[in-house]
Amino acid sequence: MDIAEYLSIIQQLAGGMLATLFIFVLTLVFSMPLGLLVAFGRMSKWAPFAFLLPEDKFQEKGLRKWIGNFKPIQFLAKVYISILRGTPLMLQLLVVYFAPYYIFGVTLSKSYRFMAVLIGFSVNYAAYFAEIYRSGIESIPVGQYEAASVLGYNKYQTFFKIVFPQMVKRILPPVTNEIITLVKDTAMAFVLNYTEMFTLAKQIAAAKTTIIPLFIAGVFYFIFNWVVAYVMERVEKSLSYYR
């Protein structure tokens, strides 16, 4: 292979990189807020049947206690998280893509392929982000809530002014991990034949019977993640003005 050929491979992969970047950014845009909603659900204490419990709820046992303490929103969030964490992402992508046809008989246009990739990634990553958010929110000392309460902050003010900013600082390291994993997971879009960088690299490698494109793809991922890590480190530093 001559230089021109290398350059052509790099150029093609850079084009694929754009598709990768697209999935990456959009997945973050959707999964991060969705994760917050799931985290709220996971922490929901709404128990509609609490009226079944007697005044002295410490005495109650058995089925009535179970129903009285049942928290439907929390339960749904737990089911959501356990399914999405407990099954392979690749399978989830296939389900999102094929379910409309096999279950509902709906034929979807070709552009649904990209939608399916986005939905699959977002829904999956939201489950992980939800648990990271929860860990951050639950690590805020109860004294912060009490101080806000006495000063008259309502629930929303307490969350968005006091809890959320402190949570963001605390969860940055695990969030960085998750984002870096996402960069590499985008390669999984190949199961739906969506042409992002890695799919392209495999195609070129097969056509030219060389592993060079795969190697270059690896370099691309590495650079991408190095940038992600650098940016996140800067964000962490910008929040280091308080402890």
Next chain:
Amino acid sequence: MKVLEINHCNKKFGDNEVLKDISLSVSEGQVVSIIGPSGSGKSTLLRCATLLETMDGGDLIYLGNHATKADGTGKSIYSDDNKLREIKKHFGLVFQNFNLFPHYSVMRNITEPPILIGKRPKDEVYAEARELLAKMGLSDKEDAYPHQLSGGQQQRVSIARALAMKPEILFFDEPTSALDPELTGEILKVIKDLAAEHMTMVIVTHEMSFARDVSNHIIFMDGGVIVEEGAPEEVINNPKQERTKAFLGRFQQ
């Protein structure tokens, strides 16, 4: 005018009765100290009064406004959240471990609540905050963050934060317990200055001589009941109840 009235307050944690039929009232300008051993219920009483804990039975009234009203059986019925937030404007609380907002500068800790919650004009709030900081001897710390301050300084900021809301009554929950003896003095001095300005205060404390000097009324609690109360010299120097004598005896040694 009664700033605070608590009538027949009861509070249970499970089977554990923490407060048993406690009644007290605080008039304008009065400084009340609550003393007693750990587990006597004095902090729980303060937390009920500041709506951090719900009482099971009894009334809680600020300046004639009912935060809770006992129904026919004595059970506490709380007002709705909006009314409770209105009532919270009447009081402030200084915590044992300060609970400043770490992501805010000293200035923002003091100014955000009056601007956001009190809906007061920014310039006015900032001017008052600067005055408060000057009074606390912290004028040079406006832009500092809580972690850059000593415990005593943090506690003074938290007193300023409470005062910025212009409460009619200020509660202190063991304000010096997290501080070493050297820093304790500076906080006690701030509270004494407030007392001299006739700020209405309720102070839960372990500092007996301070309680005697600063307050006009002392309440000794044990086992969830008020064992003895009265003028400071009476309760501290001349206790009538055996339980009070035993407790204070340990301090005088």
